[in-house]
Amino acid sequence: MRQSQLFTKTRREAPKDEVAKNAQLLIRAGYVYKEMAGVYAYLPLGFRVLEKIKNIVREEMNAVGGQEMIMTGLQNPDVWKKTDRWDDEKVDVWFKSELKSGGEVGFGWSHEEPITEMMKQYLSSYRDLPQYVYQFQTKLRNELRAKSGIMRGREFVMKDMYSYTTDEEAHKKIYGSVIDAYIRVFDRVGLGDRTFLTFASGGAFTKFSHEFQTISDVGEDTIYVHDAKKVAVNKEVYDEPVVYEELGVKKEELREVKAIEVGNIFDFAGIKSEQLGLYYKNEAGEEMPVHLGSYGLGITRLMGVLVEIFADDKGLVWPEAVAPFRVHLVQLGTEDEVKTEAEELYRELTGNGVEVLFDDRDVRAGEKFADSDLIGIPQRVVVSQKTLTEGKFECVDRQSGTTSHKSLSELISYLTHA
């Protein structure tokens, strides 16, 4: 895409009321727009990053047999009353309103209840199981404070998956597959080495739940990691000896770090199904509650975490897999031959399937480089009088800062085979 046609512009300053680094940089670089505290619109660059993250997650959810669908934002109180989660005393993040036709209505902050209620239409026999269903849904949560940018908004995008199985054994199988799928997601977006499968408290249904936590100084959680085993323990359960039995590690081997929760996995066993009335007939003809697992992964939060982890003092730095474009093509100077060469390179690269943001604007070099650093596309390719004379383009890796010079064929080969 041509930068001259992109409606967003970079800004020198973030809004004064924005304290989170991720939102500050994303606003300055034109990825997001702050609608209200904790409520952000995603502009063309930000929208592209979100879609890249979603597609990675989608591929991994499909690979474990997930069926994509989309639940509703509007929520029926009757369904939530069955599990005692409608009351504001029990759940403090509801947005609620009144239907003109009469009665209350809620706005979805989670979807375990409605999707389990829905499944009563479709699941009645052991032959109907297992089923794995997921969605990318915009969730609304009436948070009292919003101060972590897009990492904890009042409106955010989440991937939520639900597994419906006959029993604990079948549940453990999909549970393990989704953990593996999550590990692949975090590897693919470049967070694999600092993201830990973490033991946390399990709430009413099970002794423990699992989280994925990414080590980060801005994290709100404290966890204790075991580097060799690549597992961690949330502070909530740090003092429970049974954790160490299960993990097969010693408490003293762990180190304390700050971390941010990027995914969570709950085992509801048959409890929610019993509350909502989702039963199946087993092979012996007995009515049994369906075993429910719930698997969350915050899409917009993950984008915020990537900013917090990889950004440097010049601006954003995107891992290749989620960058809005692969190449930032920067044309320096407006001489005819530079223009022609830049246009031709733009055509060549896009013709070879490379996603390019083409800075064809008529602004000075310093501004172009500063914008390019701020926007953070992995590879910058410069076309100028100088590079024309040399017969090679200047290529700068955003993350390492390494500069190289490549001919057209070298560049295409590098970008399409990497």
Next chain:
Amino acid sequence: MRQSQLFTKTRREAPKDEVAKNAQLLIRAGYVYKEMAGVYAYLPLGFRVLEKIKNIVREEMNAVGGQEMIMTGLQNPDVWKKTDRWDDEKVDVWFKSELKSGGEVGFGWSHEEPITEMMKQYLSSYRDLPQYVYQFQTKLRNELRAKSGIMRGREFVMKDMYSYTTDEEAHKKIYGSVIDAYIRVFDRVGLGDRTFLTFASGGAFTKFSHEFQTISDVGEDTIYVHDAKKVAVNKEVYDEPVVYEELGVKKEELREVKAIEVGNIFDFAGIKSEQLGLYYKNEAGEEMPVHLGSYGLGITRLMGVLVEIFADDKGLVWPEAVAPFRVHLVQLGTEDEVKTEAEELYRELTGNGVEVLFDDRDVRAGEKFADSDLIGIPQRVVVSQKTLTEGKFECVDRQSGTTSHKSLSELISYLTHA
């Protein structure tokens, strides 16, 4: 995808409270689930249709230079007060709630205000114009009655595009391009011949607006069409002589029909920009209000209209361009050789990029055919002992009912070159 793994099932009966044909059939075939009156979840089959429609619209919006982004659902009252559209007396479809942090919040039923407010960050000079921006957004409207299934829900998906231009002349150019793009969309989804560009009343800002209306007995609007010129006049403005001057047709040449609005286009001129404070400096250095155009297209409504128009007494009938799958592969019988042949055909077709729903279930033929008719995939391909003996597969076109017999190579050639 294997039908044995699809979690949805067909139903013989629709819910008793569901009066709209589109929702009745979509629920029975497992495309949508009714959460509440006017609120529907989209199940895997329905989700696929929605994505197909969105991608067609996306391609056409990108082709006219549209930049995709995503605004927020939560709405800031301050923005809407500037145009006097926050008051429930003025706009009667608001859902509203209270922020825990204090103050009211709305839920987006339209986005002209917030997107124009946002543009103040990015547009300040004639050099920044024109800009065309769009989104696919889930809108919430607190409708008093919901009785048209997914054609008029309380929660629905809309594509809304906005054009920001310097003046009337630049506006007319993009306005004409979007009309052409809409015509291409309706052609591609199979509604071209019965969808009319329609003159309607223009509200506060202009004498007329344009709608796209699709002729349908279940339509809520009355329009008067001119078949030769392929234009129409909404009843609202049927008695205004100036319409006929502009159209260059005679009132007597029109015929009255029922129709449903599938798209609308508004010219707000500079009014909303003046209310919200979106000005640009022209070449002479003068402050001018930015010219706003707004272009809506109902994605879920379009899906409902396609059902109403094409469904027959056996069930749904999808145009190829939006069908959830291209082929419904039906295996009849569970003999080893039938199974092997069906599995091989499934591999061959999917390997050639053909989207296939594979009915590998162990149920009787009558049920398979009834389900296949109800689900409405364009091409049914049957594998049975009989077709094995003949060395050709039986192919049935869902819309015409035409049966043909094709070898593997004939079938692949037909499906991949059609």
